[in-house]
Amino acid sequence: MKLLTCPMNGTRPLSEFIFGGEYREAPNQDTCTDVEWAAYVHNRSGAPGDKKEWWYHSPSGTWFIAERNTLTDKVSRTYLLGANSDNSDTAQEISK
């Protein structure tokens, strides 16, 4: 069984989680052009590599960030948004 570590609830089966897509910064909607906004809404960086992603632990309702390589499917760390990803107190290192 594949496992993922929720920063609030610890390591749980992957079936308890929902993938929320890549973490992305929205452009400023007051200043960006229509074309820039459409690109933000629809386009994705689809090529494989290390990505920062939204994941959701559904039994507890926790949204958090996972850093994952989309080619190897290895998760390097998970943390709550805002928690400094370099601070190992809040960032759960996963050594698998």
Next chain:
Amino acid sequence: MPLRLLKFALSKGHPAPRFFRALETPKKSYDVVIIGGGGHGLAAAYYLAKDHGITNVAVLEKGYIGGGNTGRNTTIVRSNYLTPEGVNFYDASVKIYEGLSEELDLNLFYSTRGHYTLAHTESAMRTMRWRAEVNKHVGVESRVVGPDEIAKACPQLDLSCSGQAPILGALFHAPGSVARHDGVAWGYARGADRLGAEIYQNTEVLGIDVKNGKVCGVKTNKGYIETKQVLCAVAGFTPRITEMVDLETPIVIHPLQACVTEPMKPWLNSIFVSGSLHVYLSQSSRGELVMGSSLDPYEVHSTRSTLDFVEGLTSHMLDMFPFLSNVKVVRQWAGMADMTPDFAPIMGKTPIEGFYIDAGWGTWGFKATPISGKTMAQTIANDSAPDLIHSFRLSRFEDYELTGEKGAASVGH
């Protein structure tokens, strides 16, 4: 034919006939370079030569032809989509498929079975009625049927689905078919090769040269090739190629898995899909049950297959067909599906002059192989996309003119 067979039986070596020339090193330049030797790329090469007389063409395939999603799909061909644009497009493909074995002089085992999309809820019934009306309007044979007719077509089906999800009805689509997928790749490869196109296996595109917004060549593991026109037909590898030319698209890659059972005596004629149970199946001409399910739930660029998938799929399969409990699954595999947000493909021109895209085929592109080859050949020959694929253009996203096919493509591929 029997004479040829007799001669072959009496010959000493029994050499396997080659389908296309075994070429090693590409030339310095071509009029058109096609990236990807799947069904789509090979069909485009065939129609470029046949319909437009363009034969100075190279198809570059990093592995072997048909080794991508073309050889991994569950071979369902149908046109019972949801939007008139989609129904028209896939119907044109079904019509080519019906005569394709003759045209390519190769038995593609194209077998028309009838296709049932089962509805277990009132809201699913509503979508079936909607699809039936759109299909009829466009002239495609689809209608809503009740449980009695389903039971007659397939007495082995448990209409109550173990009491979990009773079947209320189905969308029946008579032209629904299955075919031999690798045969489609080989047939188009042989046709294209005979007309003069060149096919290079083990030839990987590593970069694309763009100057002043125009394509001028491709870098490969076998050297540099000059060309002004490149067709990108690489399905699950699309984001890696579009990244080479800095082109953004909505495509994301999710694995899609399938499996087959040991061969059984023929008992299942039609193709059955259940959206609510997330499974579908058909019986191949070899007797195996070919079974699949919906997309893996998150992005991975890999063809790994999982136990979760077979467990989930088989448990729902037993809800529908309890008597299969003793039948063994013998193979499972995955392909990389290039998904779009509206479940419609991305075809045609791009902002880069000479860079054409045929992608976003996700879980549904096998059935489109003939028509996408034909329309992409037309697009390249005329440097302009035909009306039939206008709704699938890349710029539809910027125009907020999506072509919503999710209701017809999310489980039944």
